[in-house]
Amino acid sequence: MPPAPWPTPRTVRQAAELHARLTTSGHLLHHPPSARHLLNSLVNCLEPHPLHLRYALHLFDRMPPSTFLFDTALRACSRAGSDPHCPFLLFRRMRRAGVRPDGFTFHFLFKCSSSLLLCTMLHAACLRTMLPSAAPFVSNSLIHMYIQLGLAAEARRAFDEIHVKDAVAWTMVISGLAKMGMLCDAQLLLSQAPVRDVISWTSLIAAYSRANRAKEAVGCFKTMLSHGIAPDEVTVIAVLSACAKLKDLELGRSLHLLVEEKGMPTSENLVVALIDMYAKCGDFGHARQVFDAVGRGPRPQSWNAIIDGYCKHGHVDVARSLFDEMEVRDIITFNSMMTGYIHSGQLREALLLFMSMRRHDLRVDNFTVVNLLTACASLGALPQGRALHACIEQRLVEADIYLGTALLDMYMKCGRVDEATIVFRRMGKRDVHTWTAMIAGLAFNGMGKAALEHFYQMRCDGFQPNSVSYIAVMTACSHSCLLNEGRMYFDEMRILYNIHPQIEHYGCMIDLLGRSGLVDEAMDLVKTMPIQPNAVIWASILSACRVHKHIDLAQCAAEHLLKLEPDEDGVYVQLYNIYIDSRQWENASKIRMLMEERQVKKTAGYSSITVAGQVHKFVVSDKSHPRILEIIAMLEEISHRLKSVGYSPLTSQITVDVDEEEKEQALLAHSEKLAIAFGLISLAPNLPVHIRKNLRICEDCHSAIKLISRLWNREIIVRDRSRFHHFREGTCSCNDFCKMMSAVSSITMFSVHPQGW
DNA sequence: ATAGGGTTAG
Numbered sequence: 084m085p086p087a088p089w090p091t092p093r094t095v096r097q098a099a100e101l102h103a104r105l106t107t108s109g110h111l112l113h114h115p116p117s118a119r120h121l122l123n124s125l126v127n128c129l130e131p132h133p134l135h136l137r138y139a140l141h142l143f144d145r146m147p148p149s150t151f152l153f154d155t156a157l158r159a160c161s162r163a164g165s166d167p168h169c170p171f172l173l174f175r176r177m178r179r180a181g182v183r184p185d186g187f188t189f190h191f192l193f194k195c196s197s198s199l200l201l202c203t204m205l206h207a208a209c210l211r212t213m214l215p216s217a218a219p220f221v222s223n224s225l226i227h228m229y230i231q232l233g234l235a236a237e238a239r240r241a242f243d244e245i246h247v248k249d250a251v252a253w254t255m256v257i258s259g260l261a262k263m264g265m266l267c268d269a270q271l272l273l274s275q276a277p278v279r280d281v282i283s284w285t286s287l288i289a290a291y292s293r294a295n296r297a298k299e300a301v302g303c304f305k306t307m308l309s310h311g312i313a314p315d316e317v318t319v320i321a322v323l324s325a326c327a328k329l330k331d332l333e334l335g336r337s338l339h340l341l342v343e344e345k346g347m348p349t350s351e352n353l354v355v356a357l358i359d360m361y362a363k364c365g366d367f368g369h370a371r372q373v374f375d376a377v378g379r380g381p382r383p384q385s386w387n388a389i390i391d392g393y394c395k396h397g398h399v400d401v402a403r404s405l406f407d408e409m410e411v412r413d414i415i416t417f418n419s420m421m422t423g424y425i426h427s428g429q430l431r432e433a434l435l436l437f438m439s440m441r442r443h444d445l446r447v448d449n450f451t452v453v454n455l456l457t458a459c460a461s462l463g464a465l466p467q468g469r470a471l472h473a474c475i476e477q478r479l480v481e482a483d484i485y486l487g488t489a490l491l492d493m494y495m496k497c498g499r500v501d502e503a504t505i506v507f508r509r510m511g512k513r514d515v516h517t518w519t520a521m522i523a524g525l526a527f528n529g530m531g532k533a534a535l536e537h538f539y540q541m542r543c544d545g546f547q548p549n550s551v552s553y554i555a556v557m558t559a560c561s562h563s564c565l566l567n568e569g570r571m572y573f574d575e576m577r578i579l580y581n582i583h584p585q586i587e588h589y590g591c592m593i594d595l596l597g598r599s600g601l602v603d604e605a606m607d608l609v610k611t612m613p614i615q616p617n618a619v620i621w622a623s624i625l626s627a628c629r630v631h632k633h634i635d636l637a638q639c640a641a642e643h644l645l646k647l648e649p650d651e652d653g654v655y656v657q658l659y660n661i662y663i664d665s666r667q668w669e670n671a672s673k674i675r676m677l678m679e680e681r682q683v684k685k686t687a688g689y690s691s692i693t694v695a696g697q698v699h700k701f702v703v704s705d706k707s708h709p710r711i712l713e714i715i716a717m718l719e720e721i722s723h724r725l726k727s728v729g730y731s732p733l734t735s736q737i738t739v740d741v742d743e744e745e746k747e748q749a750l751l752a753h754s755e756k757l758a759i760a761f762g763l764i765s766l767a768p769n770l771p772v773h774i775r776k777n778l779r780i781c782e783d784c785h786s787a788i789k790l791i792s793r794l795w796n797r798e799i800i801v802r803d804r805s806r807f808h809h810f811r812e813g814t815c816s817c818n819d820f821c822k823m824m825s826a827v828s829s830i831t832m833f834s835v836h837p838q839g840w
Numbered sequence: 841a842t843a844g845g846g847t848t849a850g
Contacts (some may be wrong), residue, residue: 123841127841154841158841186842187841187842190841190842191841191842220842223844224842249843251842251844252843252844254843254845256844257844258845259844280844281845283844284845285846286845286846288845288846289846316846317846318846320845320847321846324846324847327847350847351847352846352847353846355847356848357847358847358848359847359848383848384848387848387849388848389848390848391849418849419849450849457850485850
């Protein structure tokens with residue numbers, strides 16, 4: 084029977100029609116080439132659907148076995164994503180039927196295997212049974228499989244074992260290692276490769292860029308050009324992403340010109356990369372030119388790139404109007420827009436977007452939740468943070484290491500060390516960031532010893548600290564006044580890890596020396612450090628001077644501060660207080676005049692407390708609260724009970740010329756006391772009273788709150804500008820270092836927010 | 841019938 088001119092089916096349905104015709108004509112049973120043609124083309128149009136696969140295997144079962152047929156059946160499994168046992172059952176049948184496997188057999192088996200164990204067994208079987216002539220194919224697919232499984236060492240070994248390596252083997256191993264972040268190995272192999280094609284270079288460039296080593300990515304690109312290799316469209320995309328990170332507009336622009344000059348195909352990806360580069364560099368003229376010309380398609384990628392650019396440069400409103408114009412928004416659109424709102428302090432808008440995601444049928448992902456947790460952390464919004472935690476517990480999003488770290492950070496920044504610790508303990512995987520967040524959190528919650536114990540444990544578990552970890556460690560030392568430890572870690576970071584102290588590390592060390600009364604030594608460090616001291620450092624010196632009575636040095640520090648930050652009221656107030664302390668009335672009034680002259684505005688202090696999901700905000704002498712009468716009654720009771728245990732208000736804190744009685748009243752009206760009074764009358768007795776304050780807590784309030792915590796047997800938590808105070812049974816976790824309140828807030832604890840949630 | 845590179849968000 085002559086071979087029939089059957090058309091090649093393109094869909095499963097067409098294959099089924101051919102099947103029917105071959106059956107009725109008798110070709111299926113009596114003309115093997117036609118049958119093979121049918122099965123082969125059926126496999127080509129398979130979709131990943133179990134029914135399709137079953138159909139193909141059913142057809143396979145009815146044909147006489149051969150190597151080609153088994154290979155085709157295995158190909159079907161690898162295309163259709165079968166149940167994991169199926170390919171190996173097929174392989175066993177093949178061996179039992181005495182059909183010899185060839186290179187393709189192993190290629191498709193490798194494609195189906197999902198574990199190192201399987202691969203190793205297959206590799207061994209392959210070496211036992213394969214003809215050496217088929218080896219190059221198989222070695223390459225073996226490398227491919229190891230790379231897919233993320234097994235770099237195995238991929239490398241398989242590559243090294245090949246005797247005659249072809250160009251694909253080199254390219255594959257170089258790009259595979261680059262993709263897995265093993266950039267040194269990839270770079271070395273590239274220099275040894277006999278053929279260095281554009282694909283190997285491109286994968287290395289992209290890998291450098293992804294690893295935030297954009298400078299090296301550009302260096303790599305230049306080396307490639309010097310070797311006479313011409314970049315193609317994909318190379319340009321990779322280099323553009325490096326330009327975006329470096330804000331190298333010049334190189335980015337020249338790449339754009341190159342694309343136009345050479346008439347390279349401008350795929351959607353290239354358009355996205357161009358818009359992203361221009362937008363990240365802040366060149367919105369060109370970004371808009373490209374975007375308006377070719378970027379306004381229905382797909383969201385190019386919109387996302389320009390929206391992100393506008394957000395990053397503070398044009399959140401422009402970003403929003405583009406957002407509203409879009410037809411199809413994806414999760415990245417929402418996340419970028421929300422990040423923009425969060426960074427510009429518009430937390431309400433971020434929350435509204437979050438809630439509208441459900442209406443758009445978009446599933447919240449862990450990126451979204453990390454974003455929102457960050458917002459809660461900077462707000463100290465504990466109830467909202469807890470609600471997000473509940474979303475995670477209900478498995479609405481899959482918990483990962485970023486999410487766990489953000490969650491523990493949120494609890495820490497809301498002062499809930501206990502809950503943060505539970506999250507930390509339950510995390511299956513931790514990385515340097517997780518440990519650092521834990522150490523930093525313990526540090527600004529006043530648990531310096533525990534922070535250092537965690538640092539020790541972190542290193543026992545094999546994690547190498549980075550410079551941020553050392554900022555956290557130094558913060559722990561300075562907030563808990565651990566002088567010897569601080570000195571040790573400050574030296575150790577250079578010696579053990581070659582981490583050179585940055586301004587933040589110096590800030591902590593200087594603060595620590597100042598707190599410990601070693602003001603001269605602190606000043607020596609300021610003079611000898613290789614970095615220009617900033618305002619934080621001078622503020623540390625200044626407050627050390629106040630506590631340890633170094634008037635001359637205080638004046639010097641204040642002069643530096645006034646130069647660096649002439650509009651900050653803190654400096655004037657601090658210096659004024661120092662003059663008052665040392666009874667230099669004349670200098671004190673000079674400072675007040677200077678302040679008026681320069682029209683320095685005092686930052687309005689406020690305290691807020693959340694009761695039943697509602698934020699209540701108080702400023703000094705605030706009478707606007709609806710329950711003000713009850714609050715005043717509570718304040719009077721507080722005042723009465725405090726006095727009955729021998730407390731006298733620290734009226735020296737008040738620097739206005741009024742009589743003692745008025746001073747007492749003024750202290751009583753401090754916003755934190757108002758908030759606490761409100762907390763005491765409105766919260767259930769077993770709940771802690773949790774206050775957030777935008778400035779530092781004053782010394783009088785600090786001692787008063789200690790007593791209140793004892794008299795009312797209440798836990799009181801105050802988050803001020805740079806740290807937490809946990810008041811319990813008459814003591815505070817900060818060990819009264821608030822007397823020398825740190826100007827150091829090296830770890831961003833607090834961001835000012837215009838309105839609550 | 842086979843195997844290699846890229847963009848947008850922490």
